[in-house]
Amino acid sequence: MGRVVPRWRAARQTGVCQTRGALGIARSAGIRPPRRASLHFFLSLAVTLGASALAFAEDAPQPTQGQTPAKSQPRQPAGMVRYAKPILHNGKIVLWHGAWRDGARGAAAHGQPLSNGQAGAKAGGLTILVDSADPNALRAANELAGVLGGDDGEAKPILGRTSRAALAKAVGADSVDFALAPLDGLIDATQSGADWRRRAPYVARLYNEEIELIAPRELGDIRQLAGRKVNVDAADSATANTAGIIFSRLKVAANWTNYPLKDALQQLAQGQIDAIVTVGGRSSDELSAFGGDGRFHIVSIPFTPSLSAYYAPSQLTAADQPKLIGPDEKVDTLSVPIALVAIDGATPGRVQRLAPPAGRFFANFDHLLDGSKDARWREVNLAATIGQLPRFGAAQAWLDQNKGEASADLEAFRAMAQAASASSDGPSGADSDRLYQSLMRLSGVGR
Numbered sequence: 117m118g119r120v121v122p123r124w125r126a127a128r129q130t131g132v133c134q135t136r137g138a139l140g141i142a143r144s145a146g147i148r149p150p151r152r153a154s155l156h157f158f159l160s161l162a163v164t165l166g167a168s169a170l171a172f173a174e175d176a177p178q179p180t181q182g183q184t185p186a187k188s189q190p191r192q193p194a195g196m197v198r199y200a201k202p203i204l205h206n207g208k209i210v211l212w213h214g215a216w217r218d219g220a221r222g223a224a225a226h227g228q229p230l231s232n233g234q235a236g237a238k239a240g241g242l243t244i245l246v247d248s249a250d251p252n253a254l255r256a257a258n259e260l261a262g263v264l265g266g267d268d269g270e271a272k273p274i275l276g277r278t279s280r281a282a283l284a285k286a287v288g289a290d291s292v293d294f295a296l297a298p299l300d301g302l303i304d305a306t307q308s309g310a311d312w313r314r315r316a317p318y319v320a321r322l323y324n325e326e327i328e329l330i331a332p333r334e335l336g337d338i339r340q341l342a343g344r345k346v347n348v349d350a351a352d353s354a355t356a357n358t359a360g361i362i363f364s365r366l367k368v369a370a371n372w373t374n375y376p377l378k379d380a381l382q383q384l385a386q387g388q389i390d391a392i393v394t395v396g397g398r399s400s401d402e403l404s405a406f407g408g409d410g411r412f413h414i415v416s417i418p419f420t421p422s423l424s425a426y427y428a429p430s431q432l433t434a435a436d437q438p439k440l441i442g443p444d445e446k447v448d449t450l451s452v453p454i455a456l457v458a459i460d461g462a463t464p465g466r467v468q469r470l471a472p473p474a475g476r477f478f479a480n481f482d483h484l485l486d487g488s489k490d491a492r493w494r495e496v497n498l499a500a501t502i503g504q505l506p507r508f509g510a511a512q513a514w515l516d517q518n519k520g521e522a523s524a525d526l527e528a529f530r531a532m533a534q535a536a537s538a539s540s541d542g543p544s545g546a547d548s549d550r551l552y553q554s555l556m557r558l559s560g561v562g563r
Contacts, residue, residue: 241270242473245286245295245459248275249349249377252325252396252490253296253454259489260456263480264294264473271473277350279357280304287315287460293470294319298395299453300426301357303504317461317508319474321500323492324451326398326430327358329415330384330406330440331391338415339368344390346370347380358452359393365422381406391415395452398436407439414440417449427452458508471510478514 242264246253257273265271274292276282280301286292299321329338346363348356351374363370373380373389381402383389397403406412414437419429430451434441441447458474460466484493499515501507 241265241272242293243274243291244271245274245276245278245283245292247278247296247354247395249353249355249394250278250325250396251401252399253278255399255490256322256454256492257296259484259493260296260477263477263483266473266476266480277352278354279352282352283316283457283459292459293473295457295459296322296454297457298325298354298358299455299502299505300361301354302455302457303426303502304357304361314506315460315462316457317506317511318502319456319458319461319477319508319511320496320498321502322454322456323490323495324428324430324453325396326432326436327362327417327427327450327452328394328397328403328432328437329391329417329449330394330403330412331415332384332411333413335391335415338363338366338417341370341391342368344370345373345388347373347375347383347389347392349376349380349394350374355393355395358395361426362393362417362423362450366418366420378402384412404437404439407437412440414447414449416447419448419450423450453502455502455505458511461508467510470508474508474511475514478511478518 242261244257244261244264246257248254254273254275261271261273271293276286276292278295278297278301283295283297283302286295295316302316302318331341335341341363346359348359350356351372356372356374359370359372370391373383375383375389377392377394377397377400380389380392384392385406394400394403414432419427427450430449432441432447432449434443434445456477458466458470461470478498481493481496481498483489499519
């Protein structure tokens with residue numbers, strides 16, 4: 117029978133052991149304590165190391181009956197890499213860091229063309245941030261994931277927020293790779309953010325999403341909502357950002373509410389709020405099921421010069437919202453362009469990680485054009501530019517290498533579109549007809 121050690125003595129012996137172990141680890145980690153350091157310093161360090169060891173032990177797989185317990189190894193967190201030696205940071209021992217921090221300056225970091233087949237997924241796969249209030253963006257992200265991830269990688273959507281403020285936070289976090297972001301919040305001239313624009317370059321301008329304003333039928337003009345309650349989803353959502361820009365440019369001072377769409381529709385039906393703003397709501401099952409009693413409709417949002425820098429004119433019909441728009445009714449509204457953004461895409465280590473999937477996006481874009489995918493992918497012009505924002509350098513290099521010959525028809529169409537867009541009142545009906553006919557000739561249908 118072993119010798120019984122009094123509890124107080126065992127505790128003291130353990131403390132000494134931990135202190136000596138802490139001293140050895142501190143020296144191996146390059147930590148140089150004061151020459152006359154107190155026992156308290158080493159005890160504190162030992163407690164920190166002991167807590168880390170306990171966490172690693174809990175994560176380690178336990179041996180089954182009959183197996184010899186193996187040496188415990190810490191489980192590597194998804195997307196993280198272990199430092200060569202422990203680092204003391206803010207009084208804590210740090211063992212892991214983001215995988216992209218080990219990236220060397222690759223070819224794409226210097227603007228050289230992307231390699232279409234190059235793998236680039238870290239442990240845990242690529243992530244695409246989408247706004248949780250936008251069901252259309254979620255579908256697009258799921259379809260986009262198959263292209264970005266490639267055969268050897270994995271990509272998945274992450275639900276969150278894509279307002280300007282939310283994306284600014286994502287830039288500093290080591291958890292999101294790309295985002296589907298509305299452009300209005302990124303190019304809003306009233307917001308400062310030269311550094312933001314540099315650190316979140318766009319890969320491509322994608323499709324447009326319609327903005328829908330739902331209200332009782334007695335409210336027929338957006339200006340009637342001054343002083344009334346208008347729901348815009350969460351305060352940090354992309355929808356709230358869009359509503360804020362539109363209402364401020366139209367000089368309509370509304371009172372915002374922040375219910376999720378399902379709750380907001382109930383509030384609207386009960387008369388507790390006066391209107392709802394949605395972006396991408398056409399893909400929402402909850403909105404499609406709303407309005408069967410005929411009391412509500414889609415309110416027109418005018419396309420004015422003050423909004424032309426952020427939005428494009430659009431039109432909704434009964435085919436879009438049959439319960440909110442009459443059979444022969446057409447409602448003028450706005451649409452907001454959506455962009456694929458590379459989060460922190462100006463950092464060399466991040467560029468090395470994000471360049472390969474961006475290259476796959478361009479090289480395999482045709483996979484998004486089949487009949488099983490969202491028809492809006494057919495609206496995308498991969499070469500379209502966004503004047504107020506920088507493009508991801510590796511994406512621009514890919515486009516430069518793969519651009520074709522200039523088309524006279526395309527240049528004529530572009531000039532006509534720019535002239536119509538620059539007019540004081542926006543495109544007229546005649547402008548729309550000419551643009552449509554030019555587009556048909558360009559595509560070969562009208563020849």
